[in-house]
Amino acid sequence: MKISLEINGKKHEADVEPRLLLVHFLRDVANLTGTHIGCETSLCGACTVLLDDAAIKSCTVLAVQADGCRVTTIEGLASAGELHPVQKGFWEHHGLQCGYCTPGMIMAACGLLRENLSPSEAEIREGLEGNLCRCTGYQNIVDAVESAAREMAGAVK
Amino acid sequence: MSSNGKNEKYVGRPVKRTEDPRLIQGLGHYVDDIRLAGELYVAFLRSPYAHARINSINTDAARNASGVVAIFTGSDIEGRVGNVPTAAALEGLKVPKYPVLALGKVFFVGQPVAAVVATSRYAARDAVDHIEVDFEPLDVVVDAEAAAQGGPVIHHDFGDNIAYVHRAGIGDVDAAFASADKIVAQKMHHQRLAPISLEPRGVLASFLPGEQQLTLWTSTQIPHLLRTQVAIMIGLPENKVRVIAPEVGGGFGSKLNVYAEEALLSFISMQLHKPVKWIETRRENMSATIHGRAQSGVAELALKNDGTILGLRYTVTADLGAYHQLLTPAIPTLTGLMLSGCYKIPAISMVCTGVFTNKMATDAYRGAGRPEATYVVERLMDIAAQELGIDPVELRRKNFPTPDEFPFATATGLFYDSGNYQAALDRALAMVDYDKLREIQKSDTAAGRLVGIGVSTYVEICALGPSAAMPAGGWESATVRIEPTGKVTVMTGASPHGQGQETSFAQITADMLGVDLNDVYVIHGDTGIVQYGIGTFGSRATAVGGTAVVYATEKLISKATKIAAHLLTTDEENVTFENGVFSGAPDDKQVTIQQVALAAHLASNLPPDTEPGLSATYFFEPKNFTFPFGAHICIVEVDRDTGDIRIKRYVAVDDCGKVINPLLVEGQVHGGIAQGLGQALFEEVVYDENGQLITGTLMDYAVPKAHQLPRYELDRTETPTDVNPLGVKGVGEAGTIGSTPAIVNAVIDALRPFGVKHIDMPLRPEKIWRVISNQ
Numbered sequence: 001m002k003i004s005l006e007i008n009g010k011k012h013e014a015d016v017e018p019r020l021l022l023v024h025f026l027r028d029v030a031n032l033t034g035t036h037i038g039c040e041t042s043l044c045g046a047c048t049v050l051l052d053d054a055a056i057k058s059c060t061v062l063a064v065q066a067d068g069c070r071v072t073t074i075e076g077l078a079s080a081g082e083l084h085p086v087q088k089g090f091w092e093h094h095g096l097q098c099g100y101c102t103p104g105m106i107m108a109a110c111g112l113l114r115e116n117l118s119p120s121e122a123e124i125r126e127g128l129e130g131n132l133c134r135c136t137g138y139q140n141i142v143d144a145v146e147s148a149a150r151e152m153a154g155a156v157k
Numbered sequence: 158m159s160s161n162g163k164n165e166k167y168v169g170r171p172v173k174r175t176e177d178p179r180l181i182q183g184l185g186h187y188v189d190d191i192r193l194a195g196e197l198y199v200a201f202l203r204s205p206y207a208h209a210r211i212n213s214i215n216t217d218a219a220r221n222a223s224g225v226v227a228i229f230t231g232s233d234i235e236g237r238v239g240n241v242p243t244a245a246a247l248e249g250l251k252v253p254k255y256p257v258l259a260l261g262k263v264f265f266v267g268q269p270v271a272a273v274v275a276t277s278r279y280a281a282r283d284a285v286d287h288i289e290v291d292f293e294p295l296d297v298v299v300d301a302e303a304a305a306q307g308g309p310v311i312h313h314d315f316g317d318n319i320a321y322v323h324r325a326g327i328g329d330v331d332a333a334f335a336s337a338d339k340i341v342a343q344k345m346h347h348q349r350l351a352p353i354s355l356e357p358r359g360v361l362a363s364f365l366p367g368e369q370q371l372t373l374w375t376s377t378q379i380p381h382l383l384r385t386q387v388a389i390m391i392g393l394p395e396n397k398v399r400v401i402a403p404e405v406g407g408g409f410g411s412k413l414n415v416y417a418e419e420a421l422l423s424f425i426s427m428q429l430h431k432p433v434k435w436i437e438t439r440r441e442n443m444s445a446t447i448h449g450r451a452q453s454g455v456a457e458l459a460l461k462n463d464g465t466i467l468g469l470r471y472t473v474t475a476d477l478g479a480y481h482q483l484l485t486p487a488i489p490t491l492t493g494l495m496l497s498g499c500y501k502i503p504a505i506s507m508v509c510t511g512v513f514t515n516k517m518a519t520d521a522y523r524g525a526g527r528p529e530a531t532y533v534v535e536r537l538m539d540i541a542a543q544e545l546g547i548d549p550v551e552l553r554r555k556n557f558p559t560p561d562e563f564p565f566a567t568a569t570g571l572f573y574d575s576g577n578y579q580a581a582l583d584r585a586l587a588m589v590d591y592d593k594l595r596e597i598q599k600s601d602t603a604a605g606r607l608v609g610i611g612v613s614t615y616v617e618i619c620a621l622g623p624s625a626a627m628p629a630g631g632w633e634s635a636t637v638r639i640e641p642t643g644k645v646t647v648m649t650g651a652s653p654h655g656q657g658q659e660t661s662f663a664q665i666t667a668d669m670l671g672v673d674l675n676d677v678y679v680i681h682g683d684t685g686i687v688q689y690g691i692g693t694f695g696s697r698a699t700a701v702g703g704t705a706v707v708y709a710t711e712k713l714i715s716k717a718t719k720i721a722a723h724l725l726t727t728d729e730e731n732v733t734f735e736n737g738v739f740s741g742a743p744d745d746k747q748v749t750i751q752q753v754a755l756a757a758h759l760a761s762n763l764p765p766d767t768e769p770g771l772s773a774t775y776f777f778e779p780k781n782f783t784f785p786f787g788a789h790i791c792i793v794e795v796d797r798d799t800g801d802i803r804i805k806r807y808v809a810v811d812d813c814g815k816v817i818n819p820l821l822v823e824g825q826v827h828g829g830i831a832q833g834l835g836q837a838l839f840e841e842v843v844y845d846e847n848g849q850l851i852t853g854t855l856m857d858y859a860v861p862k863a864h865q866l867p868r869y870e871l872d873r874t875e876t877p878t879d880v881n882p883l884g885v886k887g888v889g890e891a892g893t894i895g896s897t898p899a900i901v902n903a904v905i906d907a908l909r910p911f912g913v914k915h916i917d918m919p920l921r922p923e924k925i926w927r928v929i930s931n932q
Binding site: 017019027033036038041043044046073074091094099102103122124128132133134135138139 | 176178181182183184185186187189190192279353354355357404405406407436439440656820821824827828829830831854855862863864892
């Protein structure tokens with residue numbers, strides 16, 4: 001099937017098998033390998049991207065379902081060399097160790113902050129419950145998202 | 158004026174990680190992110206049975222499937238790829254032959270039976286379904302304790318399922334128990350766990366037939382040891398094999414191994430002269446990557462009425478699984494080493510029976526044998542305190558060695574390097590205001606609330622280790638080089654995969670050389686570039702590998718000083734080196750380390766008989782292990798109606814000696830606690846009576862999520878060690894070791910009104926609810 005989608009502001013057109021997963025389209029067709037695969041069953045969240053601004057798990061979305069949509073991946077988050085506040089938060093607060101869950105975790109946090117710009121700690125923890133991290137014990141991730149929320153709220157004002 | 162204009166040191170500061178910019182932008186390269194032209198993909202047919210005879214394999218239909226390039230079965234490669242190796246050497250150990258593809262029989266669910274090579278991931282996976290295997294199911298051995306007693310035998314040649322019996326400990330334990338006022342005993346089970354690195358395993362092998370060279374990208378913690386083993390398995394000279402551990406997405410011990418797939422993919426690439434890739438699925442990861450723990454035994458403690466410990470006995474069965482992976486049999490021996498905990502115990506005895514079962518092998522998972530020991534000792538301490546009517550804190554304090562008793566000899570044959578167990582415990586008690594907490598607990602209990610306080614004091618064995626005590630060398634290596642432009646390259650034999658040594662080793666080197674942190678580049682994980690090393694495991698990378706960096710840098714400075722003296726036209730004794738600048742010439746002339754590096758490379762003005770270049774390599778052999786320690790306190794409240802456990806506070810005071818980067822140390826402790834808490838409350842690998850893996854996905858295996866974990870309150874004490882010049886002890890496993898008993902002790906404390914002595918992990922609400930509702 002022929003599909004066309006906009007990834008990180010750039011148009012991608014391809015003829016794909018109907019069963020091709022969006023995550024494989026991103027990684028193998030668009031060569032954007034920042035989006036990772038950790039479980040193939042939408043349980044770990046490593047493959048989280050924004051699909052028309054909502055955080056989704058790209059391992060359980062077909063590429064054809066994303067036809068005509070906008071996709072934002074971790075590679076599209078920083079603009080003009082400037083890190084996104086969530087990326088900065090993760091760096092500042094040591095919110096990553098092995099880094100494998102990180103792109104998905106950051107995209108999930110972006111999705112969360114689109115819905116709630118001043119989440120409480122409990123709301124952050126609940127909001128990220130679809131994303132597993134085995135290294136950090138989550139505390140620094142929570143702190144990273146809180147600090148990003150503060151920075152983004154400041155920018156809005 | 159220093160070369161970098163700074164006098165402040167990097168070591169000891171929370172320097173942000175240099176690894177992070179690439180990782181937070183999705184620009185890191187894990188195995189599956191490396192793409193080679195023409196690469197083929199491998200998918201495996203794995204055994205659906207725990208124990209079965211393979212009567213036949215028909216690959217005809219699969220060979221004709223679209224995109225399929227080749228198929229390999231056990232008989233295709235018999236005698237051409239060596240068996241999966243084990244490095245453990247124990248007296249009388251039975252070692253079954255472990256072929257990389259099953260031959261004749263399968264012994265666990267997930268064992269590789271056939272490999273399909275195809276032009277795409279999807280084609281390879283599709284073709285697996287076209288392979289027909291006639292399996293004849295055989296009797297299955299699941300329960301290790303029952304298997305030790307008799308029943309069906311897994312590996313017939315051995316006659317029984319007992320792989321070894323290991324005895325450890327020193328002192329007259331029988332006499333200690335005979336003279337005791339009080340003996341407490343408890344059967345305890347350490348459930349099987351899955352390490353679950355977020356990046357599953359992955360292998361990309363590329364053989365160049367002209368050069369006869371193999372490059373193997375693999376998600377490993379031990380690139381050099383793996384190179385040696387794979388070279389032997391596939392029959393290539395070791396120096397024609399290059400192993401690259403690129404970005405590695407977590408390991409926790411599971412990638413401290415040599416796996417069938419690593420050798421098989423190498424062999425397939427040699428056969429096909431094409432790059433071949435296999436990326437593990439999570440289901441494969443759950444069934445065919447090593448598991449951890451899986452010990453079950455009776456622990457006994459002999460005491461005087463005043464709480465003085467006289468002896469400890471542990472009779473334990475270790476569920477090894479069907480085959481030995483690299484360190485499978487050795488892990489329970491670490492339990493035996495650590496059974497003294499942080500107490501003076503004059504007589505200790507462990508008898509461990511290692512048993513074959515029809516399951517995936519157990520091996521090193523974060524802590525690797527030490528959490529089992531700490532759990533046994535710390536549970537016994539709480540049970541003894543309860544039965545003797547002594548506060549659990551006081552019982553611990555009474556049996557600590559005092560700081561002036563170090564180095565402290567244990568009845569397990571170890572010498573603890575340094576420690577101040579009182580200080581760490583006192584700090585943790587102060588953080589929670591322990592006495593007041595016990596008062597509040599009384600009033601809570603009176604009001605019908607189930608609040609529990611759990612204390613755990615632990616010591617662990619780190620910085621593995623002196624080579625005499627290791628199966629394949631316990632040293633670590635480093636090369637430090639200053640390039641002609643003054644940039645510093647550090648090559649470490651350690652293989653960090655999330656721990657952050659690209660940053661912390663740069664901190665160490667930048668301070669010693671007086672250069673900017675950003676001028677130091679740390680390279681690791683590539684056997685084609687880095688001198689032989691041992692790898693990252695056993696909380697050893699900084700204590701052993703960091704020390705190698707220190708000594709290599711010292712060697713380099715020593716050579717640079719000779720050259721500097723020559724350039725300054727003075728004697729070497731007059732030259733001082735500070736903040737990157739050599740001075741001491743009579744005329745106050747100075748040269749920077751960068752100027753010396755350039756001179757060393759131009760080599761036109763060097764002292765006589767000086768080797769050009771500025772590089773030094775050091776292999777550091779530690780004289781002892783290190784023994785970090787700490788005190789963890791957990792406060793829980795149990796819901797009477799649901800059995801749900803809420804962690805109200807979690808306080809951890811850890812002492813890992815000197816700290817290079819507190820940010821990284823805290824991160825290690827956080828993650829460690831989360832994994833210990835996962836074991837205490839949620840996680841368990843379950844096989845049913847047929848040896849079927851019930852917890853085959855992340856839906857069934859409960860890795861803790863953000864909302865299930867508390868905020869950790871951390872502090873440190875700092876007792877240096879003289880085992881290495883950095884004074885560091887290691888911290889990678891501390892959280893996992895200290896936390897599990899703290900949590901279980903807290904829950905049992907909360908359930909005191911119900912007269913509960915012990916509940917086996919994981920403490921799922923259902924188990925708790927049954928206790929409360931007496932069902």
